[in-house]
Amino acid sequence: MTDSDKAKGYLDPEDWAAFRRxxxxxxxxxxxxxxxxxxxxxxxxxxxxxxAGLVKALAMAPLSAEGVDKxxxxxxxxxxxxxxxxxxxxxxxxxxxxxxxxAMTEAAINANCGxxxxxxLRVERALVExxxxxxxxxxxxxxxVMSGTSMATVVAMKVARDAALDFxxxxxxxxxxxxxxxxxxxxxxxxxRAFDILGLGSDxxxxxxxxxxxxxxxxxxxxxxxxxxxAGLRPFAIIxxxxxxxxxxxxxxxxxxxxxxxxxxWFHVDGAFAASGQLSERLRDKLSGIERANSLAxxxxxxxxxxxxxxxxxxxxxxxHRRSFSSRPDYLKGTIRGLAAGDPWPVEYGPELSxxxxxxxxxxxxxxxxxxxxxxxxxxxxxLADTLAGLVDGSExxxxxxxxxxxxxxxxxVPAGGEPINLNALNExxxxxxxxxxxxxxxxxxxHGKLAIRVNMTNHRTRESDLHVLLDxxxxxxxxxxEAVQQA
Amino acid sequence: MTDSDKAKGYLDPEDWAAFRRxxxxxxxxxxxxxxxxxxxxxxxxxxxxxxAGLVKALAMAPLSAEGVDKxxxxxxxxxxxxxxxxxxxxxxxxxxxxxxxxAMTEAAINANCGxxxxxxLRVERALVExxxxxxxxxxxxxxxVMSGTSMATVVAMKVARDAALDFxxxxxxxxxxxxxxxxxxxxxxxxxRAFDILGLGSDxxxxxxxxxxxxxxxxxxxxxxxxxxxAGLRPFAIIxxxxxxxxxxxxxxxxxxxxxxxxxxWFHVDGAFAASGQLSERLRDKLSGIERANSLAxxxxxxxxxxxxxxxxxxxxxxxHRRSFSSRPDYLKGTIRGLAAGDPWPVEYGPELSxxxxxxxxxxxxxxxxxxxxxxxxxxxxxLADTLAGLVDGSExxxxxxxxxxxxxxxxxVPAGGEPINLNALNExxxxxxxxxxxxxxxxxxxHGKLAIRVNMTNHRTRESDLHVLLDxxxxxxxxxxEAVQQA
Numbered sequence: 001m002t003d004s005d006k007a008k009g010y011l012d013p014e015d016w017a018a019f020r021r022x023x024x025x026x027x028x029x030x031x032x033x034x035x036x037x038x039x040x041x042x043x044x045x046x047x048x049x050x051x052a053g054l055v056k057a058l059a060m061a062p063l064s065a066e067g068v069d070k071x072x073x074x075x076x077x078x079x080x081x082x083x084x085x086x087x088x089x090x091x092x093x094x095x096x097x098x099x100x101x102x103a104m105t106e107a108a109i110n111a112n113c114g115x116x117x118x119x120x121l122r123v124e125r126a127l128v129e130x131x132x133x134x135x136x137x138x139x140x141x142x143x144x145v146m147s148g149t150s151m152a153t154v155v156a157m158k159v160a161r162d163a164a165l166d167f168x169x170x171x172x173x174x175x176x177x178x179x180x181x182x183x184x185x186x187x188x189x190x191x192x193r194a195f196d197i198l199g200l201g202s203d204x205x206x207x208x209x210x211x212x213x214x215x216x217x218x219x220x221x222x223x224x225x226x227x228x229x230x231a232g233l234r235p236f237a238i239i240x241x242x243x244x245x246x247x248x249x250x251x252x253x254x255x256x257x258x259x260x261x262x263x264x265x266w267f268h269v270d271g272a273f274a275a276s277g278q279l280s281e282r283l284r285d286k287l288s289g290i291e292r293a294n295s296l297a298x299x300x301x302x303x304x305x306x307x308x309x310x311x312x313x314x315x316x317x318x319x320x321h322r323r324s325f326s327s328r329p330d331y332l333k334g335t336i337r338g339l340a341a342g343d344p345w346p347v348e349y350g351p352e353l354s355x356x357x358x359x360x361x362x363x364x365x366x367x368x369x370x371x372x373x374x375x376x377x378x379x380x381x382x383x384l385a386d387t388l389a390g391l392v393d394g395s396e397x398x399x400x401x402x403x404x405x406x407x408x409x410x411x412x413x414v415p416a417g418g419e420p421i422n423l424n425a426l427n428e429x430x431x432x433x434x435x436x437x438x439x440x441x442x443x444x445x446x447x448h449g450k451l452a453i454r455v456n457m458t459n460h461r462t463r464e465s466d467l468h469v470l471l472d473x474x475x476x477x478x479x480x481x482x483e484a485v486q487q488a
Numbered sequence: 489m490t491d492s493d494k495a496k497g498y499l500d501p502e503d504w505a506a507f508r509r510x511x512x513x514x515x516x517x518x519x520x521x522x523x524x525x526x527x528x529x530x531x532x533x534x535x536x537x538x539x540a541g542l543v544k545a546l547a548m549a550p551l552s553a554e555g556v557d558k559x560x561x562x563x564x565x566x567x568x569x570x571x572x573x574x575x576x577x578x579x580x581x582x583x584x585x586x587x588x589x590x591a592m593t594e595a596a597i598n599a600n601c602g603x604x605x606x607x608x609l610r611v612e613r614a615l616v617e618x619x620x621x622x623x624x625x626x627x628x629x630x631x632x633v634m635s636g637t638s639m640a641t642v643v644a645m646k647v648a649r650d651a652a653l654d655f656x657x658x659x660x661x662x663x664x665x666x667x668x669x670x671x672x673x674x675x676x677x678x679x680x681r682a683f684d685i686l687g688l689g690s691d692x693x694x695x696x697x698x699x700x701x702x703x704x705x706x707x708x709x710x711x712x713x714x715x716x717x718x719a720g721l722r723p724f725a726i727i728x729x730x731x732x733x734x735x736x737x738x739x740x741x742x743x744x745x746x747x748x749x750x751x752x753x754w755f756h757v758d759g760a761f762a763a764s765g766q767l768s769e770r771l772r773d774k775l776s777g778i779e780r781a782n783s784l785a786x787x788x789x790x791x792x793x794x795x796x797x798x799x800x801x802x803x804x805x806x807x808x809h810r811r812s813f814s815s816r817p818d819y820l821k822g823t824i825r826g827l828a829a830g831d832p833w834p835v836e837y838g839p840e841l842s843x844x845x846x847x848x849x850x851x852x853x854x855x856x857x858x859x860x861x862x863x864x865x866x867x868x869x870x871x872l873a874d875t876l877a878g879l880v881d882g883s884e885x886x887x888x889x890x891x892x893x894x895x896x897x898x899x900x901x902v903p904a905g906g907e908p909i910n911l912n913a914l915n916e917x918x919x920x921x922x923x924x925x926x927x928x929x930x931x932x933x934x935x936h937g938k939l940a941i942r943v944n945m946t947n948h949r950t951r952e953s954d955l956h957v958l959l960d961x962x963x964x965x966x967x968x969x970x971e972a973v974q975q976a
Contacts, residue, residue, distance in 0.1 A: 009865030011584045011793055011857060011948045016523050019585060020516075026589045027515050028508070030596035035504050043827045046607050054614040058851070062858030072593045072852060078607035079597040081827065089827065090819070095598035096499045097507060101514045105560045107591040108518035109567040110583035110795050119534050119566035126542040147635060148842030158685060173689030175663060189817045190841060197646060197839055199687015201661030245819050299842060305499055307598050309844035329677045331578070331733050331933040331942070335916065338923035339531045339569065339577065340931065351685055353678060354636030354787060356797035363546070364560060369499060370550030377497030428823065435826035443828065445819040454819070460499040 022069055027100070033076045034083070034097040038461055041438030043081035050074055081441050085461035086470060089443035091245065091273045091302050094459040099307035102364035106357045114353040115332065115345030124346065124359035130366070131314055134278055136291035142318030144349045145359045148311035149272040150190040152297035155313045155325075155350050157181075157194045157237065159295065160266035162324040164236040170324070174199045180228050181237035181265075182206045184216035184251060186244040188270060205239070213403055214249035216240065218259060225263055237266040242287055242298075243274025246445050246454070248385075248406035250274060253289025261292075269293040272311075273302040273458055274406050279375035282382050283406065303378055303407070303458045306365045310358050313350070322348050381407040381457040388455060388467050397475065401447040410445065410452035413474055421485060424451035429481040430474055439473040440466075510557055515588070521564045522571070522585040526949055529926030531569035538562055569929050573949035574958060577931035579733060579761045579790050582947040587795035590852035594845045602841040603820065603833030612834065612847035618854070619802055622766055624779035630806030632837045633798060633847045637760040638678040640785035640801035643813075643838050645669075645682045645725065647783065647803055648754035650812040652724040658812070662687045668716050669725035669753075670694045672704035672739060674732040676758060693727070701891055702737035704728065706747060713751055725754040730775055730786075731762025734933050734942070736873075736896035738762060741777025749780075757781040760799075761790040761946055762894050767863035770870050771894065791869070791895070791946045792862055794853045798846050801838075810836050869895040869945040876943060876955050885963065889935040898933065898940035901962055909973060912939035917969040918962055927961040928954075 013019035057063055057071050082092035111120040128143040146152045162169050165177055179200055183191050185207040192202035206228070208221045225235050238260045240251040253269065260267035269275065269290050275298035277283025278290065290296065296314040300306035315321035326348035328334065334343045347353045366374070388409045392398045402410040412427045427444070428451055434440050442455045455470070501507035545551055545559050570580035599608040616631040634640045650657050653665055667688055671679050673695040680690035694716070696709045713723050726748045728739040741757065748755035757763065757778050763786035765771025766778065778784065784802040788794035803809040814836035816822065822831045835841045854862070876897045880886045890898040900915045915932070916939055922928050930943045943958070 009861060009863075009868045009948055011586075011861070011865060012522075012525070013585060016519075020519055023515055023519060023585075023588050023592075024512060026592050027511055030592045031504075031508050031511060033596045034500075037500070043606075045605065046610050050607065051610045051614075054611055054851070055617065057855045058614060058618040061855045062861065063855050068589070068852060068856050071855065072589060075593065075607045075611070075848075076596060078610075079599045080604050080606045080608070082600065083598055089604075092600055095595075097501060097511075098499075099598070100511050100592060100595045101556070101560060103591045103595040104511075104514050104518045104588060105563065107583075107588045107795055108521045108564060110571055110587070111567045112570065112580055112789070112796050116568050116577075117533065118531075118568045119538065119563045120568070122534050122539045122566075123542055123563070126539075126546060129543065130546040147840050147844070150840045150842060154685070154839060161687075169687070169689065170684045171689050171691045173662065173683075173692060174687040175665075175689075177663075189815060189820070193813075193815065193839065195661075196658045197642070197686065199649075199657070199662040201657065201659050201663075203659045204661060301600070301842060307595055307844075308600050309840075309842050311842060325681075327677060327681065331931065332677070333932065335920055338920040339929055340920075340923070351642060351681065352635050352638045352797075354638060354789060354797050354799065356635070356795075360563075363542070364556060367545045367549045367551050367559065368556050373497060373499070373550065375497075377499060380497045432823055432826040432828075435828070441827055443819065444821065460497055 022065055026069060026072065029073050029076065030100060031097060037083045038085050042084040042086050042441045043435055043438060044077055046078045050078065085459060085463065086440040086466045087459060088455045088457065089441045091456055091458050093302045093305040094461055095307045096305055098365065098368050099361055102361040103307065106360050109357060111357045113355045113357050113359065114347045117339050117342030120357045120359065121342060121346065123363050127359050127363050131312060135296060135314060137314060137316055140318050141314060141316050142321040142349055143312060143314040144346060145362060146311045146313055146350065147309045148301065149270065149297045149299050150193065152311045152313035153190050153194045153270065154197055156268050156295035156297055156315065158198055159315055159321050159324040160237045160268065161198055161200065163266065163320045167323050178232065178234045179236045180204045180206060180233045181235065181239065182208055182221055182224060183239035184208050184210050184241055186210050186214050186246055186249065187239060187241050188245050188272060191239050191270060213405065214244055214247045216251045216256065218252060218255045222259060235263065235265055237268060239268045239270055242269055242271035242290060243406055246447065247402040247410060248274065248408035250286050250405060253287065257289045257292035266294045267292065268295045271296055271298040273299060276303040277378055277406065279371045280378040281375065282379040300362045304365065304374055305460055306362050310362050325349050377460040381459065384457050384462055384464065384467065385409050387464055391467060391471060401450055401452045407457045409455045410447050411455065412450060412452055413478055415478065415482060421482060425485045426481055427451045427453055429485055430477055433477040433481055434473055437473060437477065440470045510553055514557060514560065517561050517564065518588060519585060525571045526573050530572040530574050530929045531923055531926060532565055534566045538566065573947060573951065574928040574954050575947060576943045576945065577929045579944055579946050581790045581793045582949055583795045584793055586853065586856050587849055590849040591795065594848050597845060599845045601843045601845050601847065602835045605827050605830030608845045608847065609830060609834065611851050615847050615851050619800060623784060623802060625802060625804055628806050629802060629804050630809040630837055631800060631802045632834060633800055633850060634838065635797045636789065636799035637758065637785045637787050638681065640799045641678050641682045641758065642685055643801045644756050644783035644785055644803065646686055647809050647812040648725045648756060649686055649688065651754065651808050655811050666720065666722045667724045668692045668694060668721045669723065669727065670696055670709055670712060671727035672696050672698050672729055674698050674702050674734055674737065675727060675729050676733050676760060679727050679758060701893065702732055702735045704739045704744065706740060706743045709747060723751065723753055725756060727756045727758055730757055730759035730778060731894055734935065735890035735898060736762065736894035738774050738893060741775065745777045745780035754782045755780065756783045759784055759786040761787060764791040765866055765894065767859045768866040769863065770867040788850045791866055792853065793948055794850050798850050813837050865948040869947065872945050872950055872952065872955065873897050875952055879955060879959060889938055889940045895945045897943045898935050899943065900938060900940055901966055903966065903970060909970060913973045913976065914969055915939045915941055917973055918965055921965040921969055922961055925961060925965065928958045
């Protein structure tokens with residue numbers, strides 16, 4: 001490339017050998033970081049100078065090659081922490097170094113997977129068929145790799161919405177549809193958010209109480225459906241949860257499927273993390289009924305450890321799915337042969353016309369590890385959650401706040417003796433101090449109003465020793481936290 | 489790692505040195521592919537054995553390391569073709585090898601950028617501020633990196649919808665809202681699709697006729713607003729297009745902004761590819777008025793050549809944006825310190841709670857190239873479109889079907905003399921043969937009912953010589969295509 005080419009805006013490297021060296025150095029830094037995943041701090045706050053550097057780099061761009069590489073390297077220590085074995089927060093997968101291989105391949109192919117006729121769509125199609133078989137969905141089921149369960153839920157509930165309204169809603173909207181649906185009080189917020197986005201309003205998604213195990217109370221569900229019908233509303237869907245975010249509970253999916261069938265409702269399962277349990281002998285039975293769903297949303301980046309982001313929507317009736325999203329204007333018309341062939345296109349099954357080749361990392365991950373080993377990682381986490389529950393139950397100063405059904409154990413620290421103290425404030429302070437210490441990173445939630453230290457294990461790097469480190473740190477940080485809360 | 493660890497499901501490499509070798513080999517293959525971007529065929533159909541291998545790999549998983557690496561390498565030749573200098577289809581960016589650097593760094597960090605307190609959100613915040621300044625939006629404007637303009641439009645129009653309904657729509661839905669909005673007949677389908685998704689129905693987005701330059705007819709717009717008001721409907725938004733997909737036309741944005749202001753409507757700009765022209769001296773004036781928008785959607789993976797996928801939504805009033813999406817249940821409550829701090833979270837501005845670190849590749853790209861060089865690449869493409877138009881206008885056997893305003897030239901082949909022939913069928917056949925030949929890949933559309941060979945240049949690798957190769961190929965393939973159409 002000449003200076004004149006550069007001035008004209010050609011963006012390929014002038015010196016390919018030099019670029020190749022840069023790339024290999026960047027790769028080594030990335031692998032170094034991953035090789036050290038189990039050591040050092042879980043989480044480190046972003047230093048002010050790093051943050052200021054980010055703004056400055058844009059203002060001064062273009063930087064030199066060295067400047068860009070240095071800037072990228074400086075970011076490595078300041079992630080969420082989810083790659084560390086003592087990251088226990090929310091529900092984050094911990095990733096694997098193998099994700100680098102499809103990431104590099106994806107960058108080289110740089111495909112838009114909204115449509116056209118190319119290998120990106122073939123990889124996704126192979127993956128869809130594999131997933132269909134994992135969940136024992138019938139032939140003709142359809143699926144789409146999405147950014148995550150949030151978006152997968154929007155897609156699934158749009159299909160349900162449009163199917164209930166004979167697809168007239170696509171042109172005419174949902175005016176006076178009177179549609180209502182049901183999920184449990186423990187369901188994830190992304191479900192109500194989908195109703196908000198889809199114009200039905202989050203109030204149209206009824207929250208049904210849960211039983212002592214935090215599973216949907218199916219008696220209350222049946223009453224709610226009856227009451228809504230009597231009020232002239234139109235029940236159209238039930239959303240069951242496979243793995244609630246607070247406690248990891250799994251709704252009685254067989255019973256929900258039966259009610260949906262009797263009432264002629266769409267049965268959707270939010271299986272964000274625990275649907276992956278289908279690969280685990282330990283969880284498969286608990287998920288019984290998931291194969292009866294009309295649609296299923298789940299993530300690969302959670303309990304399957306594909307790198308962020310990668311979720312999925314699976315729809316039992318592929319024709320309904322397509323009718324809810326398909327429309328091909330003149331500039332997207334398909335052909336029989338050539339690059340515009342290959343009907344149907346993914347854009348006919350979801351909102352995105354531009355979409356990256358996310359399917360590749362999922363396909364490569366399953367190909368690398370195989371379903372059995374991924375299932376073992378899940379089983380190992382369930383075992384660790386049981387172990388933690390045992391440790392808590394055997395302690396004087398810890399209280400368990402929820403049953404362990406999958407990989408989550410909610411607990412709190414309760415100081416023995418001493419002055420009365422606000423336990424919610426204390427446990428929140430302990431969690432913040434855990435984060436700041438860099439030792440461990442659980443998150444918090446509330447269980448029956450009690451602030452819980454929520455320990456989630458969707459992390460293939462966690463060993464039993466990490467649980468002891470966690471509890472030791474809780475106890476070591478407690479006196480300081482008590483003092484801080486008392487002084488607040 | 490021991491066999492027992494592997495059986496338990498730890499997913500890190502047993503042999504890090506061996507993994508490192510694999511990764512470096514994969515990187516070299518990726519760079520080899522990119523270094524050859526300008527040579528060889530534009531597009532190659534996926535061989536059946538490659539497709540069958542994709543399915544087989546999943547069925548047999550886990551494969552050996554060699555098996556996975558071989559499978560990934562086999563995919564490289566079968567992408568969309570958009571990295572080749574003679575890819576002229578739809579509106580695809582052509583990417584750069586530099587995208588490998590943030591891709592590897594992103595994989596190592598593996599962050600979920602839906603929330604929490606980490607460097608992913610800092611990079612995105614720096615980027616949002618930079619974009620805000622590029623488009624001269626006021627302080628307090630908000631933004632979010634999305635998969636593309638399709639999703640960015642859903643977000644923008646949801647904010648507009650909810651703001652028009654005093655945000656009650658979030659809980660209560662859009663029942664009886666009577667909302668209607670306006671865009672041009674040449675607008676991209678993602679706009680109507682957003683209305684479908686949001687429950688307003690695609691009919692609620694009126695299609696206003698265009699002038700001879702394919703720009704929205706503002707007189708017809710004003711009449712439509714008046715008629716809708718008289719019919720008791722509630723106009724709430726105007727969507728202007730900066731770069732139509734058929735011809736690259738830019739609506740009169742200043743005039744649309746003035747009408748929106750007078751009528752108190754939300755002014756959204758779909759700038760999917762041409763909003764990037766803000767970095768180009770050649771286009772900036774044509775985009776005048778974009779700085780008055782209430783919201784703007786555009787892509788980095790189109791005319792800025794960031795790798796797929798990366799789009800953006802920019803909202804003038806960040807508070808309205810947040811009110812349309814924010815909700816923080818117990819398990820996502822923020823704190824003052826620690827990993828759960830860092831209010832506000834991106835999930836308060838969009839539908840995704842799980843979202844990858846897309847902002848990194850955008851940030852790195854701008855840092856690497858700088859706005860001026862990216863603008864030059866845009867200017868170069870506009871120049872090429874003008875050159876092509878000149879070549880067509882000077883030809884006996886080619887007819888130009890649209891004016892060139894940005895980077896698109898629509899043309900068709902019209903054989904001199906000979907028997908009458910269906911020109912639509914002929915030009916479609918020519919485009920398919922171009923694809924199959926591997927020489928060039930334009931797409932097709934219809935302009936006033938005439939099937940056009942649509943030549944789009946959002947490709948920093950294209951040189952003037954590529955235009956001659958394209959036109960020579962059209963002429964070389966025409967006799968065979970004529971024969972095929974006559975025999976059909």
